[in-house]
Amino acid sequence: MGTGAATVLTGIWLVLVPVREDRAAARAYDAATTCVPGTARERAGDCLSAVPAVLERIREEGNRNPATYLVVARADGSREDVRLAGSSGARHTRPGTALLLVGWRGQIRYVDYDHRAAGSGAAGSGAAGSGAAGSPAAAPPTGEGPRPSSLLTDHDPHTAHQTPLAWALGLVPVGAALVWGGIWYAWVSSYSRRRSPWQLWMPLSGLLALAAFTAPCALIFDGVREPLRWAGIVTAVVTAITAVCCLREARRGSDTIDVVPCADEKVRIFPGHLLGDTAGPAGTRRHTHIVAGPGVLEFTTDPSGRLRGTPLPPGLVLERVRHQYATDPGREVRGSKYEIYYVAQCRDGDEEVLIAVERRHMPWLVGALTP
Incomplete structure (x- = not known):
């Protein structure tokens, strides 16, 4: 029972702390502007920096859900593996393409591969100097965020809240199931003679099904309100189905099971x-x-x-x-x-x-x- 209560509190904490912090970071990212060299925001990394680079190759790891990496060479000759959030756009990017690595708070947030949008001049503090391997100077990023010619990395601030929110939506029903199991064995189990009483497994099944259906809502829908709204709809449906099943068993009032006898000439x-x-x-x-x-x-x-x-x-x-x-x-x-x-x-x-x-x-x- 104590484990279940701790699980529920952990799920609530994930919503109130990590999810709120990630959403605040996403709003700050949307409001960020291009870095100005020598400013405090540039030193703190709280602005959009742009670093020109050249794509050397695309690398994939894994079989079922392969992770896609861009192996890029920066202007100073250093190489870096940039993990993408998806691989659909990377397939159309050829080796030797001029890239623009857009960073914020020490992480590369997206990669722009449309070198035709390049302009003259430096692109923030990280974009000073000529591009690697003869790549053209890149245009500085704007507060509008990635363009259609951009590839999001796995450090996208807009999706950082999805993982803790999914854990929260899954942990709360699981914790409630553990609490009910503890209550049952502590105070209610003596009222049933069955080895597998419906008063125990029906609510547990409903709560576990609720966790299985609500947790993916955080990964399917954007933001926080939309997943919570759909999680509420799923909760209402699963609760209604579970309540109907429990009421049907309670009204039976007997453990006798009606069985239609079968008999034929076969052994x-x-x-x-x-x-x-x-x-x-x-x-x-x-x-x-x-x-x-x-x-x-x-x-x-x-x-x-x-x-x-x-x-x-x-x-x-x-x-x-x-x-x-x-x-x-x-x-x-x-x-x-x-x-x-x-x-x-x-x-x-x-x-x-x-x-x-x-x-x-x-x-x-x-x-x-x-x-």
């Missing part, structure tokens, strides 16, 4: 376990499958059903089908592929017999048992 073999059976080797269950068909109803350890098994008692009467209870003997029965097991609650005289069968196979067991 079927499917996983089935007698709860409380420890007659197998090292205390394991003696049988693992059920053979059901016309005149046949028996336990077996052979998935093919070829070996003779142990017939179920002929007077076995089915009382009802229900979920697994915490009071059922033995451990919870689970499938290898997240198959849900139901329990056929039967009676052989005064003795209770509990048979766990996968949900999809329960109609065939019900059809073979005496109603």
